[in-house]
Amino acid sequence: MKTFEEKWTAWIDGELTGAELAEFEASLPDRAAAEAEKRGALKLQSFLKEYLPCPAMGNEEFFHHQLRERIAAETHVDDPAESDAGSPVWWPLGRLIWVGATALAIFAVCTIFVMREAPTADQSQYLSQILNARVDPVVNPNATITKFESKEDKVTILWVEGLQSLPSEFAAK
Amino acid sequence: MHTEATPAQADVSELDLVKQCQAGDTEAFDQLVSRYRTRVFGMIYNMVHNEQDAWDLAQDSFLKAWKSIGRFRGQSSFYTWIYRIVTNVTIDWLRKKHVKGSGTEFDDAVQLKEIDPASRTVPKADALPHQRMERQEIRARIDAAIEQLSPEHRAVILMKETEDMQYHEIAEALGCSIGTVMSRLFYARKKLQNLLRDLYENV
Numbered sequence: 001m002k003t004f005e006e007k008w009t010a011w012i013d014g015e016l017t018g019a020e021l022a023e024f025e026a027s028l029p030d031r032a033a034a035e036a037e038k039r040g041a042l043k044l045q046s047f048l049k050e051y052l053p054c055p056a057m058g059n060e061e062f063f064h065h066q067l068r069e070r071i072a073a074e075t076h077v078d079d080p081a082e083s084d085a086g087s088p089v090w091w092p093l094g095r096l097i098w099v100g101a102t103a104l105a106i107f108a109v110c111t112i113f114v115m116r117e118a119p120t121a122d123q124s125q126y127l128s129q130i131l132n133a134r135v136d137p138v139v140n141p142n143a144t145i146t147k148f149e150s151k152e153d154k155v156t157i158l159w160v161e162g163l164q165s166l167p168s169e170f171a172a173k
Numbered sequence: 174m175h176t177e178a179t180p181a182q183a184d185v186s187e188l189d190l191v192k193q194c195q196a197g198d199t200e201a202f203d204q205l206v207s208r209y210r211t212r213v214f215g216m217i218y219n220m221v222h223n224e225q226d227a228w229d230l231a232q233d234s235f236l237k238a239w240k241s242i243g244r245f246r247g248q249s250s251f252y253t254w255i256y257r258i259v260t261n262v263t264i265d266w267l268r269k270k271h272v273k274g275s276g277t278e279f280d281d282a283v284q285l286k287e288i289d290p291a292s293r294t295v296p297k298a299d300a301l302p303h304q305r306m307e308r309q310e311i312r313a314r315i316d317a318a319i320e321q322l323s324p325e326h327r328a329v330i331l332m333k334e335t336e337d338m339q340y341h342e343i344a345e346a347l348g349c350s351i352g353t354v355m356s357r358l359f360y361a362r363k364k365l366q367n368l369l370r371d372l373y374e375n376v
Binding site: 040045060074 | 199202203206207210211212214215216218219224228231232235236239240308311312315330331334335340352355356358359360362365366369370372373374376
């Protein structure tokens, strides 16, 4: 069901025909005024056509150039992987296996190296304690400490000479 | 609706060009731009009444068309499709500028837009100076009257009266029903008739 506005517009544009046209024209309360309005609308149409020509753009080449530049910039931004074009997104399975095995081997070598360098956990606590002890050169001018160590047997011998006394906390337990 | 295609360009169908664009061919897009740039520019110019703004909005419209051409399915003509983008871009821009059709009648106090005599929008016919001036004044009155319309009403009246588009084409371009287009035309025409009657009855 068309509204009055829709029918009026169709009537102005000559889109109403047949029974619809007759029905609409019969429904107009003041046919003469409506016809005058229609003539006015048609004059307005031709008036707008005459005085609203499609303006020439000018500098068409520059328009294209500018547009191409903007498209190129947008394309570059939208496709960051463009520079990697041609390289596969996923590595082949063989390469993945090789890389995995190599990484594992490097990890194993590093682990062994670090383990060999690490100090043994069962090293005598007295060694560090005595070496850290303050030996007063006035009280013990001739004090010397010599360490004998056998890693195979896990034995460390400290040979202390020249001490007047050994602090009680360093006594063998 | 005529286009700007040269005979050589016309050999390549619009749909073929669109398909090439969808494959990333910027040269094909260049051809489509060549076909429609003047009409697009003219449509925008008649809505915003400023050459620089019309230029920028035409650029934005074509750029947007390029970015979304992958979604063009050919259900309507490319012309209608690009007009939909153009009207969306332009109406959004007008809304951001807070352009609203006022309900007031035309007032001579409305500032008439001055048109640069050297402007390319001035008809190139060899009119006498007083005739040129008269045309400029009339054009300025029309522009001022159109500025009284809402962006949607501007789009409808310009597509219908200057582009000769059919109701269904305008509806597709604006993304609304044919009934809405006809209703908008009714009110836009009424308003322009009130604002410009003294001109079109006497010119």
